[in-house]
Amino acid sequence: MVKLEDFEQFVFIMSVLEHYSDHDCALLLGCSIREIMEARGRAFGKLVDSSQRSSSQGQPLVQEMK
Numbered sequence: 001m002v003k004l005e006d007f008e009q010f011v012f013i014m015s016v017l018e019h020y021s022d023h024d025c026a027l028l029l030g031c032s033i034r035e036i037m038e039a040r041g042r043a044f045g046k047l048v049d050s051s052q053r054s055s056s057q058g059q060p061l062v063q064e065m066k
Contacts (some may be wrong), residue, residue: 002050004043011039 003013010029014020015036020028024034 002047005039005048008039008043008046011036012043015040016043 007029011025014025014028017023022036023034026033030058
């Protein structure tokens with residue numbers, strides 16, 4: 001399971017999944033474009049790291065919620 005900080009999670013969802021521009025994300029979240037880019041980079045890094053760890057352990061990246 002990937003654990004993102006709240007800010008990283010907001011940025012990832014808004015910029016990657018919802019396709020908001022970096023400028024719009026920065027305006028809505030009250031921060032700089034640079035902070036958006038850095039948070040998205042950290043989120044991707046954590047996702048990649050988690051994916052590699054999970055695949056080496058034979059575990060799925062996403063777990064089903066019951």
